[in-house]
Amino acid sequence: MMKQSKQDLERYLDTVCAEVRAKGMHNEIRDELSGHFADLVTERLELGATEEEAQQYAIRQLGDPQAVGRELHQIHKPRIPWGLLAGVLLLSAVSLLGMAAVEAGFTEDFIPNALMLRQSVFIILGLAAMTGMFFINFKQLQRASGWIYSGALILIVASLWLGPEMMNGSRRYVSILGFPFDLIGCSPYLFVVALAGIWKRPGGQKTAGGRLRIWMELGLLLLPAAIYILILSFAELVVYLVVALPLYVWITRRWVRAVVVAASCVSGVALYVWSQMYLRDQFNHYFFISDAENGVGFLNRMIHSALTSAGWGGQGITDLAVEERLPYPYTDFFPLYLVQSFGWAGGLLLLVLVCWFVLRMFSYARTVSDTYGRALILALALMLSIRLIYGLTILTGRMPLISIPFPFLSYGQHVFIEFAALGLLMGVYRRKDMLPAGQAPSSL
Numbered sequence: 001m002m003k004q005s006k007q008d009l010e011r012y013l014d015t016v017c018a019e020v021r022a023k024g025m026h027n028e029i030r031d032e033l034s035g036h037f038a039d040l041v042t043e044r045l046e047l048g049a050t051e052e053e054a055q056q057y058a059i060r061q062l063g064d065p066q067a068v069g070r071e072l073h074q075i076h077k078p079r080i081p082w083g084l085l086a087g088v089l090l091l092s093a094v095s096l097l098g099m100a101a102v103e104a105g106f107t108e109d110f111i112p113n114a115l116m117l118r119q120s121v122f123i124i125l126g127l128a129a130m131t132g133m134f135f136i137n138f139k140q141l142q143r144a145s146g147w148i149y150s151g152a153l154i155l156i157v158a159s160l161w162l163g164p165e166m167m168n169g170s171r172r173y174v175s176i177l178g179f180p181f182d183l184i185g186c187s188p189y190l191f192v193v194a195l196a197g198i199w200k201r202p203g204g205q206k207t208a209g210g211r212l213r214i215w216m217e218l219g220l221l222l223l224p225a226a227i228y229i230l231i232l233s234f235a236e237l238v239v240y241l242v243v244a245l246p247l248y249v250w251i252t253r254r255w256v257r258a259v260v261v262a263a264s265c266v267s268g269v270a271l272y273v274w275s276q277m278y279l280r281d282q283f284n285h286y287f288f289i290s291d292a293e294n295g296v297g298f299l300n301r302m303i304h305s306a307l308t309s310a311g312w313g314g315q316g317i318t319d320l321a322v323e324e325r326l327p328y329p330y331t332d333f334f335p336l337y338l339v340q341s342f343g344w345a346g347g348l349l350l351l352v353l354v355c356w357f358v359l360r361m362f363s364y365a366r367t368v369s370d371t372y373g374r375a376l377i378l379a380l381a382l383m384l385s386i387r388l389i390y391g392l393t394i395l396t397g398r399m400p401l402i403s404i405p406f407p408f409l410s411y412g413q414h415v416f417i418e419f420a421a422l423g424l425l426m427g428v429y430r431r432k433d434m435l436p437a438g439q440a441p442s443s444l
Helices: 002-018 023-046 051-062 065-076 082-105 115-134 138-143 145-162 183-199 210-230 234-252 255-275 277-287 296-310 334-367 371-396 414-430
Strands: 173-176 179-182
Touching: 002 023, 002 051, 002 065, 023 051, 082 115, 082 334, 082 414, 115 414, 138 145, 138 183, 138 371, 138 414, 145 183, 145 210, 179 183, 183 210, 183 234, 183 371, 183 414, 210 234, 210 255, 234 255, 234 371, 296 334, 296 371, 334 371, 334 414, 371 414
Parallel strands: none
Antiparallel strands: 173 179
């Protein structure tokens, strides 16, 4: 009879779990209901019931298994971040509107042909990548963190080996299906995703001794920075360090070591720049020559002039004088072009949208109980936020121009990796109620 009761309970639990799509929660649901069943049996036995009567009573008290399963499914079902999805679609719409305005207002040869159409293709590809990353099991990424880190290194090597010669001898772009992709620009995303998984790997703190573990952590942290310095990718270096160092502190709690690493990186970059004449001249050009007729001084004065003359209603898209037209209005100066064309009111709306978008991304970290998922959200939110904030600070006319594209808005294939990163972030939020807290990586 005991065997029969156990079989009844197993059938009950199977029926309940069949209604719950979050397979990662099945073991926890089984344990919880089994514990509740045992408590009901004990309670009934104390009232004088037989073992068989107590177990039948407990099964009845648990309720209809299908109804219980449907209720648990509502609790543990996938979550869709509708607010963030609406925000990125709105940013995409602003991007296409801006590209159409650039096409209408500029006829110069430096504007790519079919600008809006090309940006539409990039956005569609990005949306496809975002959808794929949204449904990926992010817990499997943690198990593949080492491979992701190695893949980022391979992308950099492939770009340097296969990419055509670019300005200042830098190789960055590789043509894929007729579109140039910046593999080096994608690498910081892969590095921080990999490091979040490696540093948060369960048992990782016990697999190696103290000093060896510390050197491994620092080596993985510093290797990408050293590579970016050697290949003169200072934009990627800045973005990577600004994201990787806070992530390292948050995960390991070793803030003193992070400060030492940051100071060492800054000192190393300064010494390297000082040892190279052309780099030293370029550094002076960016930071100190504010009166230069050409270069950053001229551009910063142009930014200030465009911003102050825009007014609340803007100057329109087709009536700008030649001397008032911004260089590269579809990439580096795209946010400024929007303000110049649509006025301070448009710029204020863009500022509100970006600030809301940034706060929304970080707010999701508080709702995720899985430690690796929370680290992943923080890493990706930092990566996107740094780029968004930098794009807005260009409007001050006081920032060095280091070619960090404005996420989701400015023209280029960079939107592909940005959509993919956002899709992964939203995918972590999607599974926030589908995983037990602190679960180790497993096949769900």
